[in-house]
Amino acid sequence: MERTSLSLNWSYKDWIALTKPKVVLVMLFTVAVGFLLASGKHFNLILFLSTLVGIGCCAASGAVVNHLVDRYRDTLMQRTKRRPVAAGRVSTEQAAVFAFVLLLGGFFLLYWQANLLTAILSFGSMFGYGVIYSLWLKTATPQNITIGGLAGAMPPLLGYTAVTNNIGPEALIWVLIIFTWTPPHFWALAIYKREDYAKAEVPMLPVTHGVEFTAFHAWLYSLLLCIVSVLPVLLGSQGMIYLVIATAINARFSWYTYKLWVNPSNTHARKTFRFSIVYIMWLFAALLLDHYVRLIAFT
Secondary structure (H helix, E strand, O other): OOOOOHHHOOOHHHHHHHOOHHHHHHHHHHHHHHHHHHHOOOOOHHHHHHHHHHHHHHHHHHHHHHHHHOHHHHOOOOOOOOOOOOOOOOOHHHHHHHHHHHHHHHHHHHHHHOOHHHHHHHHHHHHHHHHHHHHHHHHHOOOHHHHHHHHHOOHHHHHHHHHHOOOOHHHHHHHHHHHHHHHHHHHHHHHHOHHHHHHOOOOOHHHHHOHHHHHHHHHHHHHHHHHHOOHHHHHOOOOHHHHHHHHHHHHHHHHHHHHHHHOOOHHHHHHHHHHHHHHHHHHHHHHHHHHHHHHHHOO
16 A cells, blocks of 8 residues: 555654764764773673763754754755655654653663763763754854854763763863864864855845855954863873874864965865764774873873
């Protein structure tokens, strides 16, 4: 019998797509780094896996809420018009229940296996992205991603609190690093997707202030990131291995954003965006590598 309702014409791929798995996986990588840095020699596998699953569920819940909030705007954008809720393959009711189940499951798993602090912070991060950013900031100001980036910067802190049950200065620096990285990362995407954002009436910086203005500020943020990313060394929690790697990738990221400012083409914007993902993965991998080398050396 042929299906007559678009809202029922879904597959497991639609449910996976709702959770924005690529974004969540990058977040979980930084969660894992925060967890391992906080663990030192005392690694708890059950707590580690529970933390990843719990935070992953909360982050996925925020992604589903984002799909719900943006379902009408998504239909106007080439990049997003085929998303499950926007295309009608998953109904708003189904997506809302899915988001609630993910959030509830993630919160209670973190409360049960980790601690209440991590559960509350994970809920707050989901609420910040799924509701405050998606529902309000995204359409309220061209600085939407700058302000809203705090929610996306929380994952390494969550990994840290799952182990320690407190908020340490080194974990706050990791948050600051991602917070500073987010604008040039996202503005590069917004530059080559600016026509889509304009159609959807989303006031991203390239739409409201132009491409050159956005590219210039992306470069300035990359320079600020050069300073912020060496704070772990100044704090004493990281050493020369991290400093060398951070300096190398900072130089490259600054060069990408500088070229984007000089020639703000879609090609340079794509290259900058792609490298920004490589940058954050390498930086957090460097934190981990430096930590374990120092741990072995002083054992």
